[in-house]
């Protein structure tokens with residue numbers, strides 16, 4: 001028997017196992033994993049890792065609805081997804097973020113049309129609620145019916161912030177539909193007051209940034225929303241965890257048996273607040289919110305990622321075009337994540353190879369309920385990465401493929417880089433170039449995720 005495509009002699013890495021094997025693909029799906037498999041086309045992966053396609057469960061490709069308060073991300077669905085594919089990503093989760101006062105389903109339609117025919121890998125959406133009108137919550141049922149099962153909510157920041165009652169009511173619906181609440185947790189009141197106080201004292205420089213966003217304001221908000229989840233029964237993921245306090249709350253919730261998950265983004269694992277001045281001097285800002293904090297917080301994040309308190313690594317990719325003569329803002333990473341976590345996690349001895357695959361590839365599919373994604377198993381989508389553990393690579397605007405003149409990881413060198421990316425059986429990236437068909441990505445209609453207890 002001969003398969004369409006066989007990846008030969010690679011080291012297959014799954015969350016539980018590392019072994020030499022061939023991976024056979026028929027059409028869009030994985031057909032077999034074993035020894036001596038024969039294909040009409042064969043790819044030699046000797047000395048390479050073979051892993052499930054990476055999933056970035058948190059990206060912001062160009063969304064006009066960021067305006068007027070914020071600048072939309074620079075990468076379009078086409079550009080951003082091509083960069084992702086080159087970096088080993090086969091699925092991403094973006095957002096539909098209707099303005100307050102707008103019907104949620106109508107706006108989801110518009111967002112889906114923006115991605116359709118543009119994205120080159122598969123994608124799903126979170127629906128962001130920005131409206132405190134109680135009648136809007138009822139529309140969530142229509143959103144679930146459309147296969148969008150994760151609802152993003154902000155506890156802070158103008159244009160997005162919801163009050164506790166709205167978050168609580170939405171969680172009741174999310175629990176009823178066994179969906180996923182996705183929360184940006186910070187204490188808005190206190191941050192607002194601290195920012196105003198510091199501004200009044202003229203303390204607006206980089207050195208004061210963390211003073212306006214202390215870790216206690218994040219830990220408190222994480223605690224609060226976990227309490228709402230406990231009462232309503234909603235599954236919950238806390239996006240972009242940055243500090244000891246938040247991680248501790250998630251650890252406690254898990255110990256109680258709650259279905260609570262934690263995400264950390266690459267920037268918080270690579271940078272500390274010691275890097276603010278240097279990156280700014282290099283022409284880009286890594287100031288974001290919640291903020292990149294001191295080294296002791298970064299150590300807590302790596303520890304939590306290794307011990308299972310934090311479940312996934314994403315990017316929050318949303319770099320913005322550089323304003324003339326100024327530093328660029330917005331964190332990139334959609335193309336760099338798999339290599340960065342391999343280098344700073346596996347090479348540095350903080351994560352096992354298996355845990356690297358689990359947090360970058362497998363867990364996002366489980367938590368977000370992405371069917372047939374995230375695992376190398378017969379019947380699953382043939383989303384596969386061939387990764388060269390010895391390739392040396394230095395990040396820069398020139399070596400990456402985003403639509404910006406910087407990268408948030410400019411000048412950082414890693415050992416280990418994706419060599420080839422296969423999406424539903426089709427080689428879409430090879431040796432640092434996109435080689436797939438334009439606009440081939442598909443919207444993923446989701447079921448609901450698994451409860452952890």
Ligand SMILES: [Zn+2]
Pocket residue numbers: 058060316
């Ligand atoms: Zn985000």
